[in-house]
Amino acid sequence: MAISILHRVTGGGLGTVGLGVLLWWLCALASGPEAYATFSAHAGAWYGKVVLIGLTWAFFEHLLTGLRHFVLDVGAGYELKTNATWSMLIPVLAVLLTAGFWALILFR
Secondary structure (H helix, E strand, O other), X not given: OHHHHHHHHHHHHHHHHHHHHHHHHHHHHHHOHXXXXXXXXXXXXXXXXXXXXXXXXXXXXXXXXXHHHHHHHHOOOOOHHHHXXXXXXXXXXXXXXXXXXXXXXXXX
C-alpha cells in the first residue's frame, strides 16, 4: 500500500515541481543569456541541486512503481512474497539509480 501511495505522490511532485522547473528552464533559454545565467546560478546552488536530485529520485521511483503496477495489471506478481520483495526493492533501486545518474553527471 505504501508503494502505491508513493507512486501517486511522486507523480504529483513530478507534475508540479518538475513542470515548474522545466518551464523556468525553457523560459530562461528563450529569454537570453542573462536569464539563463540566473537559472543556472539557482540550479547550481545547493538548494537547486537538492531539488534536481529530488526530482531525479521521484522520476526513478515513479518509473519503477509504474512498471510494478503494469506487471500487477497483467496479472502477475500477486504472490505475497513476490509482492513484498518488489515493494521493498523499489525504493532501494530508485536511490541506487539516482546515485548512479548523479555520479555520471558530477564526476564525468
